Amino acid sequence: MEVKYIKGVGPKVAEHLKSLNINSVEDLLYYFPRDYEDLGTIKKINELKDGEIATLIVEVALIKPTRKTQSRKNLNQIVFKDDTGYLIGVWFNQPFIKNTFKVGENVLLHGKIQRRGAELQIVDPRYEKDYQSNEDKILPIYPLNRFFTQKSLRKIVKNALEQRDKIIKDILPNDIIKKYNLVDLNNALLNIHFPQNQELLKKSVYRLKFEELFVIQLGLQYFKKNLNSDLTAYEIPYSEKLKELKEELPFTLTNAQLRTVREILIDMKKSKPMNRLVQGDVGSGKTIIAAIAMFNCAMAGYQAAMLAPTEILAEQHYLSIKSLLLKYGLNIELITGSTTKKEKQRILESLANGSINIVIGTHALLEENVVFSKLALVVTDEQHRFGVRQRASLVSKGHNPHVLVMTATPIPRTLALFMYGDMDISIINELPPGRQKVDTYFVRSTMKERVYNFIKKEVQEGKQAYIVCPLVEESEKIEANSAEEVYEYLKYNIFSDNQDYVGLLHGKMSNEEKDYVMSKFKRGEIKVLVSTTVIEVGVNVPNATVMVIENAERFGLAQLHQLRGRVGRGNLKSYCILISDATNKESIERLTIMTKTNDGFEISERDLMLRGTGELFGLRQHGLPDLKISDLFKDVEILKITKDLAKELIENKMIETQEFAEIKLKIEQLFKEKIDINTFN
Numbered sequence: 267m268e269v270k271y272i273k274g275v276g277p278k279v280a281e282h283l284k285s286l287n288i289n290s291v292e293d294l295l296y297y298f299p300r301d302y303e304d305l306g307t308i309k310k311i312n313e314l315k316d317g318e319i320a321t322l323i324v325e326v327a328l329i330k331p332t333r334k335t336q337s338r339k340n341l342n343q344i345v346f347k348d349d350t351g352y353l354i355g356v357w358f359n360q361p362f363i364k365n366t367f368k369v370g371e372n373v374l375l376h377g378k379i380q381r382r383g384a385e386l387q388i389v390d391p392r393y394e395k396d397y398q399s400n401e402d403k404i405l406p407i408y409p410l411n412r413f414f415t416q417k418s419l420r421k422i423v424k425n426a427l428e429q430r431d432k433i434i435k436d437i438l439p440n441d442i443i444k445k446y447n448l449v450d451l452n453n454a455l456l457n458i459h460f461p462q463n464q465e466l467l468k469k470s471v472y473r474l475k476f477e478e479l480f481v482i483q484l485g486l487q488y489f490k491k492n493l494n495s496d497l498t499a500y501e502i503p504y505s506e507k508l509k510e511l512k513e514e515l516p517f518t519l520t521n522a523q524l525r526t527v528r529e530i531l532i533d534m535k536k537s538k539p540m541n542r543l544v545q546g547d548v549g550s551g552k553t554i555i556a557a558i559a560m561f562n563c564a565m566a567g568y569q570a571a572m573l574a575p576t577e578i579l580a581e582q583h584y585l586s587i588k589s590l591l592l593k594y595g596l597n598i599e600l601i602t603g604s605t606t607k608k609e610k611q612r613i614l615e616s617l618a619n620g621s622i623n624i625v626i627g628t629h630a631l632l633e634e635n636v637v638f639s640k641l642a643l644v645v646t647d648e649q650h651r652f653g654v655r656q657r658a659s660l661v662s663k664g665h666n667p668h669v670l671v672m673t674a675t676p677i678p679r680t681l682a683l684f685m686y687g688d689m690d691i692s693i694i695n696e697l698p699p700g701r702q703k704v705d706t707y708f709v710r711s712t713m714k715e716r717v718y719n720f721i722k723k724e725v726q727e728g729k730q731a732y733i734v735c736p737l738v739e740e741s742e743k744i745e746a747n748s749a750e751e752v753y754e755y756l757k758y759n760i761f762s763d764n765q766d767y768v769g770l771l772h773g774k775m776s777n778e779e780k781d782y783v784m785s786k787f788k789r790g791e792i793k794v795l796v797s798t799t800v801i802e803v804g805v806n807v808p809n810a811t812v813m814v815i816e817n818a819e820r821f822g823l824a825q826l827h828q829l830r831g832r833v834g835r836g837n838l839k840s841y842c843i844l845i846s847d848a849t850n851k852e853s854i855e856r857l858t859i860m861t862k863t864n865d866g867f868e869i870s871e872r873d874l875m876l877r878g879t880g881e882l883f884g885l886r887q888h889g890l891p892d893l894k895i896s897d898l899f900k901d902v903e904i905l906k907i908t909k910d911l912a913k914e915l916i917e918n919k920m921i922e923t924q925e926f927a928e929i930k931l932k933i934e935q936l937f938k939e940k941i942d943i944n945t946f947n
């Protein structure tokens with residue numbers, strides 16, 4: 267229903283509501299207050315005490331004419347009454363007050379009570395004429411823009427609430443409402459906007475969160491069930507060579523890596539396609555896990571593909587996996603945007619005829635002309651860099667291939683359960699032994715010279731460093747250091763004797779240029795790499811010990827943590843230096859958190875607390891609806907309850923009954939994208 271059907275909403279107000287993203291009456295009803303102002307319990311006049319701040323609902327009994335006081339102020343008095351007594355409202359120098367009220371009308375008053383002899387007075391109270399008679403007076407506080415005041419928006423919402431019966435239907439079945447002691451939707455909506463009391467407000471919030479999380483959980487699990495039920499995948503046996511490979515690794519796998527590998531191998535042996543997320547902090551060693559899975563797949567005669575977000579990363583994976591599996595005679599290829607046409611043609615043919623066992627690549631892998639003969643395993647590295655659709659498009663190139671996605675985004679477990687309700691999760695909660703904590707410092711830009719000299723000292727000891735700048739070119743508007751400027755400064759000042767030591771890498775360079783610089787850095791010919799965030803994910807140069815981040819306040823916590831993860835990857839003592847002149851509290855807090863902990867999980871929890879769940883991981887990118895009222899961080903308990911309930915309802919097929927018809931419809935709408943993918947899988 268359009269907002270124009272609400273009393274008092276004309277075309278102009280409707281336009282203004284649009285600017286708050288409110289397009290329908292339903293939107294308005296679901297435009298929840300961000301906070302409340304609690305004026306306290308409504309009192310009767312005979313309960314009032316001298317000096318207290320009180321809220322009352324009274325009737326206007328008498329409006330006295332304006333008088334002059336001895337100190338020559340205008341005095342206005344209005345006599346109010348309720349069924350227990352009289353109260354005098356007192357206003358100074360506000361003569362218009364006497365025209366504001368009408369005898370006989372009801373008014374809400376809020377202010378300080380004073381006893382003057384036998385008389386009770388309330389001086390200059392707040393008053394509100396359009397109120398509901400309820401036990402407590404709790405006023406909603408909405409997020410606003412310049413077109414609205416709290417008062418004006420409250421009035422519109424109030425009028426919209428009158429229409430709620432016509433448009434809102436409670437989709438929760440009665441049995442569930444009863445079992446979980448929920449408020450019905452009608453009351454929940456009324457009380458979330460204009461709560462009768464704190465108790466009902468709490469129950470209404472609970473009810474709305476419950477519904478929101480329940481519907482999503484139901485959707486995720488319904489989808490998972492459908493996805494898994496009748497699809498058959500290639501059953502990939504354990505290779506006899508696995509043991510040999512494990513013994514040849516340059517290191518011993520950590521227990522967490524072993525457990526994860528085991529879980530993957532078990533999944534891949536089943537005829538049901540694996541759908542597994544491997545979550546491990548930066549440097550926890552996820553690449554080797556992907557390599558083992560792909561190895562096992564290839565040894566069984568199937569093809570495996572790995573998708574990486576950047577060319578640098580794809581090439582790095584390609585080189586390390588190729589050398590790791592060298593002796594097994596597998597055909598391993600790399601395909602990226604800079605693969606030559608001729609080369610690409612050859613690879614495409616070999617992929618299609620099945621002679622390539624393992625392919626690693628960037629988005630180039632997703633192109634339509636990439637066809638496989640027996641694709642049985644799809645690995646996506648750094649999955650947060652890809653949308654649902656991109657991942658799905660690689661999956662669609664196989665016949666229900668097993669799916670493995672890897673992420674370093676350190677998501678608290680509850681959030682992971684929510685976002686990946688349709689996936690199984692392996693968590694690598696252990697770093698390889700010998701890793702040292704990266705010492706992190708937050709310094710002002712006046713320290714820059716000293717920081718650069720510190721880099722010089724590390725370089726003289728044979729180590730390497732990164733300097734990350736947020737922008738490529740000088741911009742007048744944004745006072746960021748340009749990478750090029752820093753590069754030139756280092757080259758001609760700090761390293762004037764060894765200018766070749768300094769390298770520059772940024773997004774505007776061609777792929778060949780980037781590769782060239784990156785490989786020189788890997789070989790140690792370039793000692794100091796000045797770059798933009800192109801090196802953010804995955805890059806592995808264990809000899810690098812210093813990460814300097816300029817204008818560090820421009821980065822989010824998760825990004826800072828990723829960047830810091832580029833150092834401390836070997837056994838060398840490493841440092842991260844955050845340079846920032848930020849003065850706002852939030853930025854300083856963020857940078858300070860970085861200096862206090864190296865634990866990705868802790869950082870992401872702090873990030874959630876600072877920023878809320880909405881923005882952080884881009885729920886939409888995961889094909890999930892935005893949350894209107896729930897906070898995944900705070901509402902863990904409701905999340906658990908609704909998850910269990912959803913599971914039960916799907917297992918006993920209740921979801922297919924008439925009672926759930928409405929919810930099912932809603933799920934189908936909300937999860938349209940995921941369901942689309944499901945059907946073209």
Ligand code: ADP
Pocket residue numbers: 517518519520523546547548549550551552553554674698699804806808835
């Ligand atoms: P990420 O999880 O960030 O992708 P990588 O897979 O790039 O981490 O591994 C980081 C570094 O740790 C690499 O140099 C890798 O060879 C090394 N590594 C991985 N597993 C172990 C282990 N169990 N013991 C020692 N080093 C390891």
Ligand code: MG
Pocket residue numbers: 552553647804
């Ligand atoms: Mg990685």
